[in-house]
Amino acid sequence: MSAESKMKPLTRRSCLRRAAALSLVSIMPLPARATPQTMQIAMESAFGDRPITPGRVNLDLPALAEDGNSVLLGVSVDSPMTKTDYVRFVQLFSPENPLPDVARFEFFPGSGMAEVKTRIRLSADQTIVAVAGLSDDSLWSALAQIRVVEGACLDGLI
Amino acid sequence: MKTRRRVLKDLGVGAGALALSPFTARAADSARAARSRVVIIGGGFAGASCARQLRIIAQDVDVTLIEPSTTFTACPFSNLVVGGLRRLSQQQFSYRGVEAAGIRVVHRRAVDVDPVAKRVRLDDGVDLFYDRLVMAPGIELIWDALEGYDEAASNRMPHAWQAGTQTLLLRDQLQAIPNGGLVVMAAPASPYRCPPGPYERASLIAAYLKREKPRSKLLVLDAKDNFSKKPLFMQAWQRLYGDLLEWRGVSDGAAVTSVDPGKMTLRTDFDEFKADVANVIPPQRAGMIARRAGLTDASGWCPIRPLTFESRLVESIHVIGDAAIANAMPKSAYAANAQAGLCAQQVARLLADKPPLETTLSNACYSYVSQDHAISVAGVYQPDDTAWQAIDGGTSALDAPDAVRRMEAGYADEWFRGITSQVFG
């Protein structure tokens, strides 16, 4: 038996329309992604040409996300968080989203620990970049790769 | 390369174990063996189906199915058991039909795979050699992914996500709660087995409460915002169950972060709920043997080459069903059976040095929204280099009259009888 033959067939277009009507399409269909230039501009406007060293930053993302509309992200930085040695900020970038900037978190000695969790949107498979700026003006980074299941349409339907 | 004898010696397998196995004796002259050997691990909708279809397509191939259990308990339709509408025995099937089809069924657990020696070790120490291995191990629940939820906790707070005693436990707990009790379900983030499953279950639990304990309430705490057939479920829930069923998504802070089975409480970031019955569906990953064999990536699931289902990580091993990353195909019994058929074709062709078949696959998932009403989603998928891309698809219409929903319940029933007789009959 064929289950499909008993169903009203839907074209992909009407499927997309239906999903749009139900406001299920929300993972930023256009522009498709940040260009390498916009990503570079975002990084440069934040950090100029200061050296960024991999390390000290822990970036926690699932390897696979089925719903790019809401992905839990955790980031933390190894630091004693004293008045003289602490993390000033962590900045997140998403090279394959329409805009590379995601968020900037600022910390203070009273923060106790530089550790944040939030939920982000992802429009495609990509490598998220986290850059931490410390009180000694050094910059540290971490990367995390994530696969995002495509198809905002079917995302809402299956 | 090591000789087989040497590999076995290194692994400390004694002659006793070898003597028990006519298969390994035959495997000794594998280089000269005229018949190819395919071993299939896992006797569910993917594995058992693949074995049967391969048996028909490739008569000159030895097909061995490894499955520890002698009875298969089907997950599709088990939510009707939870809702008190069906007996568990109607979900259960023996492997007699599979054996009668000419497949050697070994009721043992596969404990290790050596992809270099192309050998599967069973829990009795016996080794089986293969030319191609098909892995269909299904899912494994990740204990302690939710703080406080381990295997012991599942005796108080059943998951019922692997059908059998857990299904009955949840049903019995529901039948024991007072009228006015609170049932809480924790639904996981994707991916997990059977995307619409938690919502079909919510529907059937609500149907039971409405029928037997109308002052009770079901609260669904979800670790995601969107789910399969959500508009259809939401509409059905509002019409059929009203305030009796409440769903909250992760954006409302509803994701369960920890449970206390002693106190029967579930915690989210902002609230604590005390439940009379708690159905906790934890996060999942590919079955344990897939990890042992090195088939899983950081996601816990098995990356595959879409067209052939061959693992991206290990040669000559194919992965089908829930354990595979077959996006955008969902982890459903229908998809598992469809993948099994194609995988059987591809394995037969690869063994005969033929190029793989180019084709599309389809999926359909039915969900009951009440005792006699159902909804469905269907899709058509085409493989490219990275994934099974959805090229067409649709769901039942919103606002469809009851007669259509009743008709779909009939199709669902037909589908279940069809797939189970095809695979286990």
Place this chain on the structure above:
Amino acid sequence: MWKVRIAVPKTAVAGEVLTVKTLITHPMETGFRRDTSGQRIPRNILSLFECTLDEQPLFRATFHPAIAANPYLSFRLVAERSGTLTFRWEDQQGKEAKATHYLEVTR
């Protein structure tokens, strides 16, 4: 107006590092979506979050459209003294939402 939820312990021992969780209902409209008639839906996002203890800043976040709807944050702070924690969100037009919580710190 936006609905705010805060989870923070009522009391803490001095020096303890606490976890604070916040959630605010807001669509975080990206500005990249189009409605059914093809019109671009204008951007409408929360752009700033701030947590202070009696005016002293403890944590601050700047949001872009890649932050999911109903922004969720979990962050840490060290309990040094009793005082009023203020949580403040601001959208792109400068409209704000505020919540306060008295934190009692024991020795």
